[in-house]
Amino acid sequence: MKNAQKLVAPLLEAAQSAGATRGFVAPARWAARASEEIVAVDNTHKQAQSVISVPSRLLMGPGPANAHPRVLNAQALPLLGHMHPPFLHIMDEMSEGLRYALQTKSKYTLMISGTGHAGMEAAIANLVEPGDKVLVGNAGIWGERVGILSRRYNADVVEIKCPTGETFSYADLKKAVETHKPKVLFLCQGESSTGTHQSLAGVGELCRANGTLLLVDTVCSLGGVPLFADAWGVDCIYSGSQKCLSGPPGAAPFFMSERAMEKLAKRKTPPATYNLDLNLIGDYWGWWNKRSYHHTGPVSTFYAMREALQIVAEEGLEPMWARHQEMHHRLWDGLRSLGLKPFVEKEEHRLITVNTIKVPEGVDWAKVVKHAMDEYSLEIAGGLGPTAGKVWRIGIMGFNAKPQNVDLVIDAFRAGLKQQGKL
Incomplete structure (x- = not known):
């Protein structure tokens, strides 16, 4: 460290003479020996922030989906x-x-x-x-x-x-x-x-x-x-x-x-x-x-x-395609039991990997999304572009396309609709 300080000292002196050190941020351990114009980094919370913290969430929106x-x-x-x-x-x-x-x-x-x-x-x-x-x-x-x-x-x-x-x-x-x-x-x-x-x-x-x-x-x-x-x-x-x-x-x-x-x-x-x-x-x-x-x-x-x-x-592609199709049907069996309807009228036009669900009259779609995140750590999404405010979007994709995840989505919708007195 002493060698590093010796190396940087002449550079700082040259910069100071040129008026170029304003706004320069130096490590706090150097601050005591540096010019008063150099701002020390506040590392008070260094220990608390030393490890990245990422919550565990099930991503059942339109993507990204959870990785394998x-x-x-x-x-x-x-x-x-x-x-x-x-x-x-x-x-x-x-x-x-x-x-x-x-x-x-x-x-x-x-x-x-x-x-x-x-x-x-x-x-x-x-x-x-x-x-x-x-x-x-x-x-x-x-x-x-x-x-x-x-x-x-x-x-x-x-x-x-x-x-x-x-x-x-x-x-x-x-x-x-x-x-x-x-x-x-x-x-x-x-x-x-x-x-x-x-x-x-x-x-x-x-x-x-x-x-x-x-x-x-x-x-x-x-x-x-x-x-x-x-x-x-x-x-x-x-x-x-x-x-x-x-x-x-x-x-x-x-x-x-x-x-x-x-x-x-x-x-x-x-x-x-x-x-x-x-x-x-x-x-x-x-x-x-x-x-x-x-x-x-x-x-x-x-x-x-x-x-x-x-x-x-x-x-294998054929089993993979079949798995997505099966989970799509499982999702809609559950959603229909709650009185929810697909946004895409014709079944042959429906995308099985990103499902759009009509928001019923009188339901606050954003509250359902928030409730799913707060209570289930589950991401579902609202509409995008031409469907903004009209639909929810549920992704059934890749590693996430399995029964327990689909069932949790259905449970979250049931609870979210009950919260608003719609069930």
Whole structure:
């Protein structure tokens, strides 16, 4: 410590002579020997604050969901350098795990370093050039945001909308694609703001027949409902790590088809983002059988996602999809017994991973949410965007999709409604 003080003393003297030390904060143990202008840090509560305190909560809202314990343990493994061969091997394993989860043979899979929004922006930034026509299926807040983002990349955006709580029919999409001939069609498979599940049946073939790329948001659906990237003709998919895959936030599963890669290769201008340029990120992930530094991958988060994808593979996609479906039915059996009704009228349009529940007349939705947190340490959520104040949202995703959690949600609703004299 004495050596450290000797080293810093001349620097402080030089700074003082230049009047540059105002506002500089030094450790309290140095304060006695430092200039009166240096402010000592108050470490009175240092001992009490030395260990982080995090409450235990069951996250049954629209995400994040609770991570699998194996995933949390993986995050505690020793750090590796982001270009170390053992870490690059883990990245390769993640790519393989994503190919299974997405049901694709494409080599162009990776994890974007960032949340689902980063995946969204990576898709738009790389697939869309200035002036390209983008047809956005706006069925809620995520379609709305893709439209906003596409305009920021100077796309010619055409939006089609459906009533809140409904989805686009194939006829709607066929008419729009054949009329506008867009470069890209965007659809959200699982619209978490409204609780709708968009069918992709036949849409890939429609897009191919019209020279259009199909971009799909699967942030709250990947792993929870069927998805077949290759068989359905999807060209680009982005998702989230913290929902049905039971990982921590901070990684966005990402996929490109050969058609999408051809569009990227033929761009007249490079993507207007260095951070999300898939030519560079793909090189880091070994898409072209070499590795070049682009950025420091989030090492611990990638450990977690490697483990999360391993757990998906161990369970198997079909059993995993069936488990989510079963828990969805269990939830609604319980909610209907309390007199609650689904917001999405048609069963075939309902998203099973994020369930939207109508708030009955005369019920304070926020009090039910607060009561669940206060009494059960349970997170449920209100609406978002077009459903704000109209619904509750219950997530049944990944590690959380099991009977005891669903039953606790039903108990919390029962107690919350009784508190307001509604049962």
